[in-house]
Amino acid sequence: MADNWNDEELGIQNGQFSPIVEGGFVHVDGETHILNYDTNVLSLDQDRQATEVATAADEDQPQSSYYDSEEEEDVELSPDGILDEETIGRGMTNLGRSADGSQQVYLHTAIPGFSLKDISILANYIHLQKIEMPYNEITDLSPLNDLKYLLILDASHNKLTKLLDFSPPKNLQKVDLSYNDIEEMTDLTPHHYLMSLVLDHLCSFSNLVQESDNKLKEIKGLENCKRLTKLSIAHNKIDKIQGLDNLPIQQLDISHNHLKKIENLETLDRLRTINLCGNNIRSLKGLEDHDLMECIDVEDNEVIDITEIKFVKGLRMLRQLNLLRNPIQELPDYRLCILFRLQNLTQLDRHKVEVEEKVAAANMFNPPLEVIASRDHIMHVVYQFLQPSRVWDSTLPSVETPYPMLVLVGPQGSGKKDLAMKLVDEFGDYFGYGISHTTRRPHQEEKMGQDYHYVTLEKFEYDIKMGQFIQTYQYNSNWYGLQMESVECVAREGLACVVHMELEGVLTLKNTYFEPRYVLIMPLSKDSHEKRLRDRGIYSDAQMDYTLKRSDMYLEYNQEHPGFFDMMINSDDIQEAYRRLRRLVTDYLGISLTSEQSESGDDEETIVEGQQTQMGTRTWSKPSLPDSLSQPYTRGKTQSPVQSGRGILEEMSIKRRHSAARDAVSGYIPPLFEQITTQYPKTAPQTVEGQVGLNVSGDLRSFSAPVDKPLQTGEEEDSSSDDESDSTLSVASAGDMKSNSPDGSLHDGKGFNLPTDSVNPINLMDGKGTKKDLPPPLQRPPSQGRPGSEKHNILPPIHAVKAGY
Numbered sequence: 001m002a003d004n005w006n007d008e009e010l011g012i013q014n015g016q017f018s019p020i021v022e023g024g025f026v027h028v029d030g031e032t033h034i035l036n037y038d039t040n041v042l043s044l045d046q047d048r049q050a051t052e053v054a055t056a057a058d059e060d061q062p063q064s065s066y067y068d069s070e071e072e073e074d075v076e077l078s079p080d081g082i083l084d085e086e087t088i089g090r091g092m093t094n095l096g097r098s099a100d101g102s103q104q105v106y107l108h109t110a111i112p113g114f115s116l117k118d119i120s121i122l123a124n125y126i127h128l129q130k131i132e133m134p135y136n137e138i139t140d141l142s143p144l145n146d147l148k149y150l151l152i153l154d155a156s157h158n159k160l161t162k163l164l165d166f167s168p169p170k171n172l173q174k175v176d177l178s179y180n181d182i183e184e185m186t187d188l189t190p191h192h193y194l195m196s197l198v199l200d201h202l203c204s205f206s207n208l209v210q211e212s213d214n215k216l217k218e219i220k221g222l223e224n225c226k227r228l229t230k231l232s233i234a235h236n237k238i239d240k241i242q243g244l245d246n247l248p249i250q251q252l253d254i255s256h257n258h259l260k261k262i263e264n265l266e267t268l269d270r271l272r273t274i275n276l277c278g279n280n281i282r283s284l285k286g287l288e289d290h291d292l293m294e295c296i297d298v299e300d301n302e303v304i305d306i307t308e309i310k311f312v313k314g315l316r317m318l319r320q321l322n323l324l325r326n327p328i329q330e331l332p333d334y335r336l337c338i339l340f341r342l343q344n345l346t347q348l349d350r351h352k353v354e355v356e357e358k359v360a361a362a363n364m365f366n367p368p369l370e371v372i373a374s375r376d377h378i379m380h381v382v383y384q385f386l387q388p389s390r391v392w393d394s395t396l397p398s399v400e401t402p403y404p405m406l407v408l409v410g411p412q413g414s415g416k417k418d419l420a421m422k423l424v425d426e427f428g429d430y431f432g433y434g435i436s437h438t439t440r441r442p443h444q445e446e447k448m449g450q451d452y453h454y455v456t457l458e459k460f461e462y463d464i465k466m467g468q469f470i471q472t473y474q475y476n477s478n479w480y481g482l483q484m485e486s487v488e489c490v491a492r493e494g495l496a497c498v499v500h501m502e503l504e505g506v507l508t509l510k511n512t513y514f515e516p517r518y519v520l521i522m523p524l525s526k527d528s529h530e531k532r533l534r535d536r537g538i539y540s541d542a543q544m545d546y547t548l549k550r551s552d553m554y555l556e557y558n559q560e561h562p563g564f565f566d567m568m569i570n571s572d573d574i575q576e577a578y579r580r581l582r583r584l585v586t587d588y589l590g591i592s593l594t595s596e597q598s599e600s601g602d603d604e605e606t607i608v609e610g611q612q613t614q615m616g617t618r619t620w621s622k623p624s625l626p627d628s629l630s631q632p633y634t635r636g637k638t639q640s641p642v643q644s645g646r647g648i649l650e651e652m653s654i655k656r657r658h659s660a661a662r663d664a665v666s667g668y669i670p671p672l673f674e675q676i677t678t679q680y681p682k683t684a685p686q687t688v689e690g691q692v693g694l695n696v697s698g699d700l701r702s703f704s705a706p707v708d709k710p711l712q713t714g715e716e717e718d719s720s721s722d723d724e725s726d727s728t729l730s731v732a733s734a735g736d737m738k739s740n741s742p743d744g745s746l747h748d749g750k751g752f753n754l755p756t757d758s759v760n761p762i763n764l765m766d767g768k769g770t771k772k773d774l775p776p777p778l779q780r781p782p783s784q785g786r787p788g789s790e791k792h793n794i795l796p797p798i799h800a801v802k803a804g805y
């Protein structure tokens, strides 16, 4: 009869079978069918009408719902441990089609906790696909021999002594035999459809009180289980991982065994989850090369060394790692340390990884340059705040006119120190060398207080704490730093300060109120850079490698941060580099050189003005006001106008710094520290007239620093030519503009306060960007006496009122 049922009769709607089950009856569409417990087959009961609704069984329903009928409490089920029909019937769930599709049958039964010893009756229920019978006293599974459709078997918590010692149901896929008295794994070749095997806590049942010696010690017999994807053999006495070669295992649980190392997993290339908790493992070696691994649990082991992480570092899919209760937890900053090394983790030690932690880890162990610089800056500002306040009147002469500084930046061995010193030698009337402090020892040819101030680490640290530094940076285990006093010393002389430093130093400097011009001195040829380093004979191979790698970083930084450097000069040939730098500076200062002298090389060049060769005379470039910074300019004869100068962000940053500096200056109350402030000159070099700042106009910088190209043969290096516009730092000679002023003075009584259009370099160009004819520059009287502020009006004036005097 059942064979002829159509879907509707069977309660199948939309392909879903939804009968109403009540005890041994099934109600479908108002008809009641009787379940034949012997065969699982339903037959129609004409006399009964469905009255009550019972819950339809769900395939994944938990065991706890096996018995929920209170009315049947009185009945003694399976007395004497012999499984009976009543017990089975009550545990039946999941009515569905038989495997051949011809009948409606119950597919699942659950008979837990009946102290069953004899389950022979199960042999009659051939349609069962899933049997759950934990917490019994079963010793023999042979009645399952005939259950050829059995897929899932849970016989955990029984008294089985043999592993699957019944002739195999054809398709047995999932087996849980944990908590049995099985001492040894036997050959499971007959169960070659096995996908999941759980053998936890073997031999525990009869040894609840005392730890059994008979626990499973060896993994074996699985060689032919070619479909095994999950294996759990936790809480046994296994001391070696073996016998799993080439199995498709994805989940492996060997927790709480006696493992000392992770081995023989190389061929388990589908492994995704491994649980090794509660062993004696010290090293994570053996976990590498599992590309699909997502989750590793090694809680409660002996992992102590952070370097062990290297074995799981390459696991790109790894998301969860548990290292709780390992000695490694004692390491300082353990969590950030791990998160830095394993940046893909979403869970560590059972705790979700927060984004903030990842950022903190990166900032702690490999901070971006900007973070290094910000920290450095913060540190020095804080230490400065802790000191009595002091007015740096030479370097902070006015909030509107920044103190002129030139920073040569580049990798070690780029030759920037030599260039800086040479520049100061030649243009001593304009530039002074800002001497950094260092903890490194002087090289043979270096002199104390000339190349660096050489100090001990203790002294360096002391000076940091005394708030002396503007910036510091550790390079190759030596510390370098520029002290405020070093800059102030130069400023007091009325000179612009030239310093050289690594990129990190520049980043810090960019956080300060200084607004230097930055020239990247870059050896573009690796070979010549390496040769220069090697020729010095003082660097180890590792140091040279480090330096050469950093030179790539400089190039990248220049590419990625357009406008960060004002100019790049190739220093492969140091003579040529100096010529370019020199040229840049003369443009910058508005100093004219005769073409003859320019061609004659760096050593011979003489500064002239108004076509007169006279050492020490010069024309002055007109200082620009901040407003003029974003004016366009032409760069080189052959190039189309390129935007340069400050980017929008830089502009905004400068505005912020101006405003901060303005606030600082206006709120300054000196009397308390008069003795400190008065030991330094209160003002910068006094003469205001004809002052030249380095803050020459630039344009919006939308490209990385322009490279100052070497001159071609026949090309004139003449500041009077159009080449003047070659420099990013230069503007059309503003000295020409000053010809309107009889004495070349730009002073308006307060400092620089020229009408904007008079300093706007665009005004020097015609509409097409070519230079207009300009009036000849006025000759400036030759300098006399010692070089210094009184003669060289480089610095802007101090606003005494603003400074609080």
Ligand SMILES: Nc1ncnc2c1ncn2[C@@H]1O[C@H](COP(=O)(O)OP(=O)(O)OP(=O)(O)O)[C@@H](O)[C@H]1O
Pocket: 410, 411, 412, 413, 414, 415, 416, 417, 418, 436, 437, 471, 472, 473, 475, 480, 481, 482, 500, 501, 502, 504, 505
């Ligand atoms: N205050 C500073 N802040 C950051 N870096 C600095 C500072 N002073 C010097 N440096 C840089 O530290 C690096 C190491 O200094 P060192 O004197 O050993 O190099 P160098 O041989 O003079 O390099 P170069 O030939 O490029 O001038 C150099 O790149 C140098 O410019």
